[in-house]
Amino acid sequence: MARKKKILATPEPIRPGDEDLGEIRNIVGFHIRLAQGAVYRHFTEAFTSLDLTQKQVSMLWLVGDHPQIAQSDLARRMRMDRATTMAVVNRLEARNLLERQPSPNDGRKHALYLTDDGNQVLSSAKALINQHEEWLKSRFSDAEVSTLIELLSRIHGWFPTD
Amino acid sequence: MARKKKILATPEPIRPGDEDLGEIRNIVGFHIRLAQGAVYRHFTEAFTSLDLTQKQVSMLWLVGDHPQIAQSDLARRMRMDRATTMAVVNRLEARNLLERQPSPNDGRKHALYLTDDGNQVLSSAKALINQHEEWLKSRFSDAEVSTLIELLSRIHGWFPTD
DNA sequence: AATATTTGTTAGTGTAGCGTACAAAACCAA
DNA sequence: TTGGTTTTGTACGCTACACTAACAAATATT
Numbered sequence: 001m002a003r004k005k006k007i008l009a010t011p012e013p014i015r016p017g018d019e020d021l022g023e024i025r026n027i028v029g030f031h032i033r034l035a036q037g038a039v040y041r042h043f044t045e046a047f048t049s050l051d052l053t054q055k056q057v058s059m060l061w062l063v064g065d066h067p068q069i070a071q072s073d074l075a076r077r078m079r080m081d082r083a084t085t086m087a088v089v090n091r092l093e094a095r096n097l098l099e100r101q102p103s104p105n106d107g108r109k110h111a112l113y114l115t116d117d118g119n120q121v122l123s124s125a126k127a128l129i130n131q132h133e134e135w136l137k138s139r140f141s142d143a144e145v146s147t148l149i150e151l152l153s154r155i156h157g158w159f160p161t162d
Numbered sequence: 163m164a165r166k167k168k169i170l171a172t173p174e175p176i177r178p179g180d181e182d183l184g185e186i187r188n189i190v191g192f193h194i195r196l197a198q199g200a201v202y203r204h205f206t207e208a209f210t211s212l213d214l215t216q217k218q219v220s221m222l223w224l225v226g227d228h229p230q231i232a233q234s235d236l237a238r239r240m241r242m243d244r245a246t247t248m249a250v251v252n253r254l255e256a257r258n259l260l261e262r263q264p265s266p267n268d269g270r271k272h273a274l275y276l277t278d279d280g281n282q283v284l285s286s287a288k289a290l291i292n293q294h295e296e297w298l299k300s301r302f303s304d305a306e307v308s309t310l311i312e313l314l315s316r317i318h319g320w321f322p323t324d
Numbered sequence: 325a326a327t328a329t330t331t332g333t334t335a336g337t338g339t340a341g342c343g344t345a346c347a348a349a350a351c352c353a354a
Numbered sequence: 355t356t357g358g359t360t361t362t363g364t365a366c367g368c369t370a371c372a373c374t375a376a377c378a379a380a381t382a383t384t
Contacts, residue, residue, distance in 0.1 A: 024223050025320075027291065028298050029201045031311050033216055034318035036198040037241055039191045040341090053370070054195055061186050072331055079199055084372055086333065091370085100332095108331040108380045129189065136190050139316045148313045149193050154301045156196035158187075202372090215339065234362055246341055248364065253339085262363095270349045270362040 032155075039136060046132045050125055055080075055088055057129065060114065060122045063098060068111040070103065079156070097121055194317075201298060208294045212287055217242075217250055219291065222276065222284045225260060230273040232265065241318070259283055 024030050043054050052060075055078070062077055063069055075085040089112065092098040097118035103109035114122060137145050186192050205216050214222075217240070224239060225231055237247040251274065254260040259280035265271035276284060299307050 023227065024220065026311075027295060028307060028311060029205060029216065029291075029295065030220060031314040031318065032194070032198050032201055033220075034241060034320065035314040036194050037341095038318045039194055043191060044341090054191065055371080058186065058192060058195075065185065070331080079196060080371090081373065082332070083334090083374080084370095087371065106331085106381075110332070129191075133189060133191065136317065140313065144313060145190060147309065149188075149190060151302065151306060151310045151313075152193040152197040155298065156193065156200045158196065199372095206372090217340080232362080242340090243342065244363070245343085245365090249340070268350075268362085272363070 042135060043132055046128050046135075047125070050121060050128065052121070052125060056092060057125050059088055059092060060097060060118060060125060063112050064114050064119065064122050067113045068103070070106075070109040070111065072109070074112065092118070204297060205294055208290050208297075209287070212283060212290065214283070214287060218254060219287050221250055221254060222259060222280060222287060225274050226276055226281065226284050229275045230265070232268075232271040232273065233262075234271070236274065254280070 040054065047053070047057070058078060059074060062074060066073075071085050071089060072082060074089075075082050078085070080088075089098065089100070093100065095117075096115055098112055099115055100110040100112055103111045140148065202216065209215070209219070220240060221236060224236060228235075233247050233251060234244060236251075237244050240247070242250075251260065251262070255262065257279075258277055260274055261277055262272040262274055265273045302310065
């Protein structure tokens with residue numbers, strides 16, 4: 001049930017001679033993928049104790065911010081399809097962090113809300129996220145962080161509102 | 163064997179009222195993940211005909227640029243562990259795009275090289291990558307592209323050499 | 325009322341990351 | 355040179371997740 005994870009799977013350190021990536025170093029998508037990988041690994045390490053993935057935390061967070069949200073709404077905001085959203089919700093529900101109840105307005109929808117456990121876990125998760133983000137942001141100035149978010153937003157299509 | 167993929171799984175369009183992401187919009191990692199997702203989806207669509215993933219193309223590209231490279235070397239450059247690298251190499255080898263041969267210098271290593279098919283597929287892949295990158299870069303000025311690559315490099319730890 | 329869309333759901337496929345364990349080759353230290 | 359350590363490739367198993375396809379119930383549309 002719980003993920004087996006004892007040691008962080010840090011990629012092996014770069015060695016002299018390994019640095020040359022050839023032409024591929026000019027491919028933006030390649031850099032995004034490597035950066036996401038690095039963030040993913042650090043995130044996973046940071047969340048070993050809570051045993052949560054990036055998607056799971058994002059989902060808890062969004063449900064916490066928007067109680068009674070429907071799965072389809074969650075899926076749109078997280079840019080996932082319904083089937084994948086189902087799987088993540090199922091996992092969180094199985095761990096009693098989140099529950100489904102029928103929506104009063106629309107019989108097709110299920111309203112999602114956090115359980116007491118879910119709220120507690122979300123609080124801990126937010127604390128860990130702050131540490132994780134500090135690790136991530138420590139290499140940038142505030143202006144660079146804003147720039148990075150702005151540039152990334154142009155790719156994924158959502159624009160920061162402040 | 164071949165992936166079944168007929169229709170791009172574009173996430174459903176954002177609706178009025180969906181835009182509010184709450185506090186999570188300030189999390190850099192969240193934006194990186196969404197951006198990677200958007201790039202991944204466009205990449206997958208672009209590579210439907212060749213039936214290749216981002217990792218598979220990156221691997222073909224690196225092997226093409228560095229013939230006789232060992233798996234462990236590939237893994238380091240792509241920042242993957244050996245087990246995952248094995249899986250990707252196995253898939254490419256099963257499709258006759260890439261082959262292993264014993265390394266003359268080091269009996270432990272296997273030298274990787276592209277087959278004729280692999281070279282041909284890589285050429286097509288590079289053409290598609292150019293189109294894909296155009297799609298990605300079209301929203302940025304040249305200076306912004308450089309900035310983005312530079313900022314992402316600080317995360318994944320590799321610095322562009324030009 | 326008939327038709328179309330939305331939503332949740334299940335089932336199945338493919339890709340990927342990681343832990344663990346093992347064997348062979350290479351390297352290093354005494 | 356022997357004996358311990360490291361590197362490399364490999365196999366097995368588990369988890370996460372993106373996607374397709376298909377279905378039923380509820381709702382919207384015409």
